[in-house]
Amino acid sequence: MSTASAARREIPEATVARLPLYLRALAALDTRGVEVVSSEELAEAAGVRSTGLRKDLSHLGSYGVRGVGYDVGRLTEEISRELGLHHDWSVAIIGMGNLGHALAAYGGFATRGFSVRWLVDEDPAVIGTQIAGLQVIDFAGLAEQAPESIIAVLATPPHAAQQAADQAIALGVRSILNFAPCVITVPDGVEVRKVDLATELQILAFHEQRGRDDALDAIEESRGLRRVSSRGEQ
Amino acid sequence: MSTASAARREIPEATVARLPLYLRALAALDTRGVEVVSSEELAEAAGVRSTGLRKDLSHLGSYGVRGVGYDVGRLTEEISRELGLHHDWSVAIIGMGNLGHALAAYGGFATRGFSVRWLVDEDPAVIGTQIAGLQVIDFAGLAEQAPESIIAVLATPPHAAQQAADQAIALGVRSILNFAPCVITVPDGVEVRKVDLATELQILAFHEQRGRDDALDAIEESRGLRRVSSRGEQ
DNA sequence: TATTGTGAAATAGTTCACAGCT
DNA sequence: AGCTGTGAACTATTTCACAATA
Numbered sequence: 001m002s003t004a005s006a007a008r009r010e011i012p013e014a015t016v017a018r019l020p021l022y023l024r025a026l027a028a029l030d031t032r033g034v035e036v037v038s039s040e041e042l043a044e045a046a047g048v049r050s051t052g053l054r055k056d057l058s059h060l061g062s063y064g065v066r067g068v069g070y071d072v073g074r075l076t077e078e079i080s081r082e083l084g085l086h087h088d089w090s091v092a093i094i095g096m097g098n099l100g101h102a103l104a105a106y107g108g109f110a111t112r113g114f115s116v117r118w119l120v121d122e123d124p125a126v127i128g129t130q131i132a133g134l135q136v137i138d139f140a141g142l143a144e145q146a147p148e149s150i151i152a153v154l155a156t157p158p159h160a161a162q163q164a165a166d167q168a169i170a171l172g173v174r175s176i177l178n179f180a181p182c183v184i185t186v187p188d189g190v191e192v193r194k195v196d197l198a199t200e201l202q203i204l205a206f207h208e209q210r211g212r213d214d215a216l217d218a219i220e221e222s223r224g225l226r227r228v229s230s231r232g233e234q
Numbered sequence: 235m236s237t238a239s240a241a242r243r244e245i246p247e248a249t250v251a252r253l254p255l256y257l258r259a260l261a262a263l264d265t266r267g268v269e270v271v272s273s274e275e276l277a278e279a280a281g282v283r284s285t286g287l288r289k290d291l292s293h294l295g296s297y298g299v300r301g302v303g304y305d306v307g308r309l310t311e312e313i314s315r316e317l318g319l320h321h322d323w324s325v326a327i328i329g330m331g332n333l334g335h336a337l338a339a340y341g342g343f344a345t346r347g348f349s350v351r352w353l354v355d356e357d358p359a360v361i362g363t364q365i366a367g368l369q370v371i372d373f374a375g376l377a378e379q380a381p382e383s384i385i386a387v388l389a390t391p392p393h394a395a396q397q398a399a400d401q402a403i404a405l406g407v408r409s410i411l412n413f414a415p416c417v418i419t420v421p422d423g424v425e426v427r428k429v430d431l432a433t434e435l436q437i438l439a440f441h442e443q444r445g446r447d448d449a450l451d452a453i454e455e456s457r458g459l460r461r462v463s464s465r466g467e468q
Numbered sequence: 469t470a471t472t473g474t475g476a477a478a479t480a481g482t483t484c485a486c487a488g489c490t
Numbered sequence: 491a492g493c494t495g496t497g498a499a500c501t502a503t504t505t506c507a508c509a510a511t512a
Contacts, residue, residue, distance in 0.1 A: 020433040047417035066472045084443030102336025111432040175438040183281035198345040199254040204409040209318030300489040
């Protein structure tokens, strides 16, 4: 707890998870020609509160100007650097079923800093076929071509996810975005984030069921007078 | 009345977000024929800690047996009820581009309790076409067919997302799963969850860049092997 | 004056330790 | 004996209030 590495600025996980939102909001402002933005405006654009935004940014350093706001270009730069977006990251999508196929074609990954460079599957019927301009390869092929550090997007069926993760990790992958609806276990030093569509729907269903009466009240009330629906009272 | 619902047990948001994981782990155990499970085993299967699991379940009530564990069927039932999965939820996917198309074909939504029943797009070239066994309709068509409460999955391009959300909300939608990489604003009483692929990748990139030294330190705390991460520079 | 940056307070969430059952 | 349920302690995160300053 006193080493040099621990003395590095420690950025809260919750803050890290919001930095990409700020980056996106800043990009939108930039294309609109905005050069300076207040925490109030940027927070609005990012869907957070201004005090939270300022607290988040304070973890990166002081890049704002009191009485004025933040320079859009400068702040974009600083957040990009913090997120490690100054060099390109290569992405391998693993599992070329419906979802993997779609992710390969989807532009969503092609944000600044990331490019999908490999499509991996173990099915001989799929290997060698062309998807979205890339040829599907197997893990052996990936091993040949990918000496550098890459991010793996797991889009296999759940029963194949663990093995696929193991193979990716064996090739040196240390960051995995898991779309398979299952838990995968990985060694220390490997980071996994999961995206689970069914889970998200179930969370929505909970709120839709639970909040029905309150929600109806809130909608009707908000036509005229703004009523804050604080869910945390009892 | 809302008095009754407000007086109901308040379940922490963090707990709600984990209930689907427990449900999935329980389903897996059930298909393996397991009838009783300890918090330790279930936590392992769900990828959480056993104390956290027990705390979570304690918010629903006491459904375990001390010295024994939890009845898989019973607990499945209780969590399902809590999440509102005792009746089926109808899902409308809005935006039939690459991603919407894939989500329509993807089995991931078809978990117990949810069925994709409408595909919506405003492009005349797409309306009327058949995708994954469903005919693509426009909002007018959705208005005719969907009097009941539904969940909307937004898969439009970002510039169309706000308008699509507004139209969905006008039809009575109060739960939205937003795949579009942008902020949408909704009135009180409407719940939005977002799934953002680029954001997830950026969070992984941060950790891959930042946590490399710490991760190695943790694994082998021996020598000050001040290693430089071997990411590719192009 | 307008707006940032930040300690302090408040709130939410996790982990611990062990009492309480079966 | 073994395992759940839970208050208490701890940690993380958000919100507040306001000092600092261009």
